[in-house]
Amino acid sequence: MATQTKLQTGAWLETPGPNARVVIRNDLPIPSPSKGEVLVKLECTGVCHSDVYGITGQTSRSTNIMGHEGIGRIVEVGPGASQDLLQKRVGVKWLYSYCNECEICEVNVTACPNQHNSGRDVPGTFQQYVVSPIEPLTMIPDTLDSAMAAPLLCAGISIYSAIMKLDLKSGQWLVILGAGGGLGHIGVQIAQRKGSKVIAVDTGEEKRKLCMDLGATCFLDFKTDDVTTEVKKLTNGYGAHGAVCLSGIRAGYELALSVLRNLSSLVPYKMAVHGFTIIGSSVGTKAQLDELLQMAVRGEITTITKVHEFEELDDLLEKLKRNQISGRVVVKIPQ
Template sequence: MKAVQFDAHGARDVIEYGEFPDPDPDRGEVLVDVKAGAVNHLDVWTRRGLPGVDLDMPHVPGSDAAGVVEAVGEGVDRFEPGDRVAVSAGVACGSCEFCRDGEESLCVSFHILGEHVRGVHSERAAVPAENLVPVPSGVDWEIAGSVSLVFQTAWRMLHTRADIEAGEKVLVLGASGGVGHAAVQIADHAGCEVFATASSEEKLAHAEDCGADHVVDYEANDFAEEVADITGKRGVDVVVDHVGAATYPDSLKSMAKGGRLVTCGATTGPNPDAGLNRIFWNQLSVIGSTMATPGEVDDVLELVWDGTFEPRVRETLPMSEAARAHEMIENREGFGKVVLKPDSEF
């Protein structure tokens, strides 16, 4: 089979699309004929190299994919050949105290397909059965293969960790990206007043179409000042910030007293000034979040499958153009997800 792969960390030129050994499903695994899979910022960081993460090379990236079950390994009874499935990339041990309490995303040995182990941007992939969810007929492969990682992440951030309520004001930074555009829809669906930032009029228009009530061009305006003006200096109840060092100070400034900042990443750097004086004086909470539990995944994907949430796909490319997909993510081109399909599917 053919797969997206790299045999060393580095810039986009390390990415290749070529022959790779066909996978065989081990016990508890399912062999999936991959139809589509989205590229996430996680794939960019994995390709560049993450501290403390040692990969077997060559490495196949990819944490999102959907396709048809081709075969099942011993002990699998949840799926059978011909089933339509999508990947949910978080892998938990199932036996630690957090897993026993139903908090699998806090698992002491939690890891992610495509980040810590072989991913799914290939013509076929052997995936643990626990990491697959059924996909109803009629759902486009581009949608099925692009929603799981970002929608489950945004859902847990807002509903489980920040515990949003109807009527609250929610600011979503980077609303044109995968997590961002999911968070806008989830907050709007919950009855919140949604503020969104993006870097162009086109992206802001898409954010409004996803449910944002107020939009701010962060390249033309100071978003903290804009939020203060709109809210009469009150601020917002919740900030969704996966940008990191570049936005963190203004995220704190944007928050109302008692507000919550929830973060799932730090693409511009992980070590901003903590802002402790503002945190304790305004009694703010800074909350971490990553991925989701299986129950949370089921909850949010049900709303994707029935059309309540509408994932946006900015472009679909053949896997042989994976480097171009990474470039679009790195350069923040367009709105929504970039999807790859095996060249044989074009």
């Protein structure tokens, strides 16, 4: 392995709950890869809002190290693995492993009920080194900046999959609620590149400018604009052909339903009474992520990313709790 020490630095969650904090520890053991696994030395990792849920105890965790948007290079391979993998640049994602045996896996492994997830079931990417099974890893194009690529591993692929499932035609209207956040700002770019007219819904001047700069057709502030009325005006009274609701509150979902025309599509929500097609979406497939990364290579999309020091992670998670972050944040892993 490329390091002489057996210890590493990581961000450790002490006690999940409303007042929990993460602390930087320098005494964490560096794991060794088993058969079918590799050891990845991380360069940076994205910070996701779902990490906040783990810290606050809203979602269960069986590890004290969260994170699932890690970019790094393979520095050690487990027994039987090819040495050709060494120094390959890879992404460590939310989907850590899956059974590949159940009926669900036959359709889409990302929905496997037996899956394990980075930062939830196994130690995640808030550390210098992480072990990962080989198969779920994604190769990262060398031309992509690590900090820009990291958010594509979760935020990017999640919104990409959602937009692709809507299957909108070029020129049709798409409303993205929460357009100025980690998923939303990537979604604006993807939808615009796919030919949709994007109505970005969020609040604040900073997010308005972000969305418009990224190609939104218009921006509506849900605190000051009558979003439903304005969407109807823009769409000749019909409403949008599709919507992606990234809000975690009931009011956001209710607003999403109000901006849609009959026979339109919404991701996600519950079945409604106007002929909507409700499509569930989580993360996308490995093939979709490869396509998304190539969009980034071609310069068609980017991630609006602010890079911070690893020691700032606790403060960044607090800001995420308070919805005070525009775009996406990435932290540098100590080298």
